[in-house]
Amino acid sequence: xxxxxxxxxxxxxxxxxxxSLNCTYSNSAFQYFMWYRQYSRKGxxxxxxxYSSGNKEDGRFTxxxxxxxxxxxxxxxxxxxxxxATYLCAMRTGGTSYGKLTFGQGTILTVHP
Amino acid sequence: xxxxxxxxxxxxxxxxxxxxLQCAQDMNHNSMYWYRQDPGMGLRxxxxxxxxxxxxxxxxxxxxxxxxxxKREFSLRLESAAPSQTSVYFCASLDRTFEKLFxxxxxxxxxx
Numbered sequence: 001x002x003x004x005x006x007x008x009x010x011x012x013x014x015x016x017x018x019x020s021l022n023c024t025y026s027n028s029a030f031q032y033f034m035w036y037r038q039y040s041r042k043g044x045x046x047x048x049x050x051y052s053s054g055n056k057e058d059g060r061f062t063x064x065x066x067x068x069x070x071x072x073x074x075x076x077x078x079x080x081x082x083x084x085a086t087y088l089c090a091m092r093t094g095g096t097s098y099g100k101l102t103f104g105q106g107t108i109l110t111v112h113p
Numbered sequence: 114x115x116x117x118x119x120x121x122x123x124x125x126x127x128x129x130x131x132x133x134l135q136c137a138q139d140m141n142h143n144s145m146y147w148y149r150q151d152p153g154m155g156l157r158x159x160x161x162x163x164x165x166x167x168x169x170x171x172x173x174x175x176x177x178x179x180x181x182x183x184k185r186e187f188s189l190r191l192e193s194a195a196p197s198q199t200s201v202y203f204c205a206s207l208d209r210t211f212e213k214l215f216x217x218x219x220x221x222x223x224x225x
Contacts, residue, residue: 008153032212043117043203043216044156088155096163099146099207099214100171103155 003027006089006104015113019076023089023104026070030091030102033065035074038086038106047087048074079111115139119204119217126194126224134189134220136204144207145187146171146214147179149200156203162187194224 006023013019021035032051036044048063050056050072056063064073072091076083086108090101120135138145143164148156148171158171162181176198178190191198201221205214 004155006155034212036214041218043205043218044214045216046211046213049212090156098163098209098212099144099161099205100158101156101214102172103157105153105155 001026002105004089004091004102004104006107008105008107010108010110012110012112013079015079015081015111017079017111019079019083019109019111021074021076021087021089021107021109023072024070025072025091025102027093027102028067028070029093030070031094032092033063033072034090034101035061035063036088036090036103038088040085044088081111081113084110117204117206117215117217119202119220121220122218123221124223126191126222128195128224130194131190131192132194132222133191134202134204134222135186136188136217137186138204138206138215139185140206140208140215141184142206142208142215143184144209145181146205146207147177147187147189148203148205148216149173150203150219151200159189159202194222196224198222199224 035048038044062075086106088106089104146161147159160179205216
């Protein structure tokens with residue numbers, strides 16, 4: 001069983017829809033949680049970073065972490081065609097594990113006009 | 114500002130051949146990483162260098178070697194390529210202040 005599970009989709013939504021992307025994990029040592037966005041034939045880029053349980057909002061994006069359920073989510077409001085990409089959840093343990101991330105397999109999202 | 118530059122972008126090898134993937138960053142970051150990305154597997158860490166002069170194994174190091182040439186450059190070497198090493202390889206450097214990995218655009222490697 002993978003440490004991080006993410007539904008690969010693909011997910012197709014109309015412009016303006018609210019998108020919900022999710023990951024579950026099994027390692028209770030994970031303390032830091034991120035969402036990366038990857039456009040086709042490009043490297044991933046950091047979208048959101050959270051440490052504690054709860055919500056973090058940045059513009060149209062909200063990251064949610066529930067450590068008790070080992071579940072993280074990313075919500076995209078008012079989705080745009082430019083949001084079409086692969087979204088990867090990532091996480092790491094504490095201490096000096098900077099940059100040593102465990103990734104989900106990614107969810108392919110298409111937002112159509 | 115180029116960020117993280119990887120070369121080559123594409124490469125086809127025959128089984129048993131060797132090659133080196135080059136990576137350079139111009140952001141003065143201390144830590145650099147090599148990941149591979151395979152369908153259905155996400156990204157997996159191969160090797161990393163926490164600082165100039167140090168390297169350590171990641172999750173999938175077998176069949177690879179690395180060299181941290183200086184603070185800017187971190188190369189990945191395949192000594193004897195195998196079809197299982199067909200993948201997209203990403204180099205990254207870390208902005209530790211914001212805990213943000215900056216990735217290159219990747220090298221698509223096929224081993225026949």
